[in-house]
Amino acid sequence: MLSLGYLAGSNANPELESGFFQGQYSAIAQLTWNPNSQSGIGLTYVNAYQKNWGAIFDLGSSFAFVGTVPANYPFSKIISNSYGIEAFYQFSPQFAVNGYFGYTNAKYLTGNDSADIWYYALGMAFCDLGKKGNLGGIIVGAEPYRSDNSPPANDLSLHIEGFYKYQLTDNISITPGIIWITAPGQNADNSDAIIGTVRTTFNFERTNVKLQ
Numbered sequence: 001m002l003s004l005g006y007l008a009g010s011n012a013n014p015e016l017e018s019g020f021f022q023g024q025y026s027a028i029a030q031l032t033w034n035p036n037s038q039s040g041i042g043l044t045y046v047n048a049y050q051k052n053w054g055a056i057f058d059l060g061s062s063f064a065f066v067g068t069v070p071a072n073y074p075f076s077k078i079i080s081n082s083y084g085i086e087a088f089y090q091f092s093p094q095f096a097v098n099g100y101f102g103y104t105n106a107k108y109l110t111g112n113d114s115a116d117i118w119y120y121a122l123g124m125a126f127c128d129l130g131k132k133g134n135l136g137g138i139i140v141g142a143e144p145y146r147s148d149n150s151p152p153a154n155d156l157s158l159h160i161e162g163f164y165k166y167q168l169t170d171n172i173s174i175t176p177g178i179i180w181i182t183a184p185g186q187n188a189d190n191s192d193a194i195i196g197t198v199r200t201t202f203n204f205e206r207t208n209v210k211l212q
Contacts, residue, residue: 003030025049037090044084044102051077056106056117057144067119067144068186070153074115074146075108096125104144119144121159133167145186155188157181163197175199 005028026048034040050056055065055072065072084102091097104117121141129136139161146154163177181193 001032003032004028024051024054039089040087042084042086044082044086046080046082046084048080048082049078050080056080056104067117068146068153068157068184070146070149070186071115071117071144074106074117075111075113077109078106078115079109080104080106094127094129096127098123098125099141102144115149116147117144118142118147129164131167133173135165137161137163137165149186152189153186155183155186157183157186171203171205173201173203175201 005026007026007028008024026046028044028046030042030044032040032042048056056074056078057066057072059065082102082104084100086098086100088096088098099120099122101120102118104119106115106117108114119142121139123137123139123141126136128134139159141159142156143159145157148154158181160180160182161177163175165173165175167173175198177197177199179193179195179197181195182188184190184193
């Protein structure tokens, strides 16, 4: 299946270098294939334009992004081309593996400089671990990092994560987890970051009432 998308960052702004086509944008194309219900693969391409030091891998906010600072802010105005492959395979009802690999080339619009950015991960899911409805997971990979950055911020930063979702009731689950980031900011001189997380999920189901 082929999916296409276009996102404009300032489509309601009529000023110069703004609007639907002249402002920041991301154009995406994705091709997915599921040979059966147990597996799938996808190919993704994104062409994007960022200006005024906007983060490449932002989360819809100027202050939050995924990956390292060198990977998100290589230059002030850039045009980027990103390529990715994603896949999953379910070996059994209780065990599945998924992963992705991506590369972004970001070019400086007013010069000849460019940046090579990489990101990848491998995940394993253990369904019904302990009892029905539970889920254990392990993720190992690298958030977006710039491979050609200058020292000292030119080290590889790894993301290692584990979590366990425990189904308390049919409608309530709690998920403790731990995240380990090595060489934060692509600098091995920085101390590793270890983050603990706890998420509680409440599921509210709507009941249809038939009136007589």
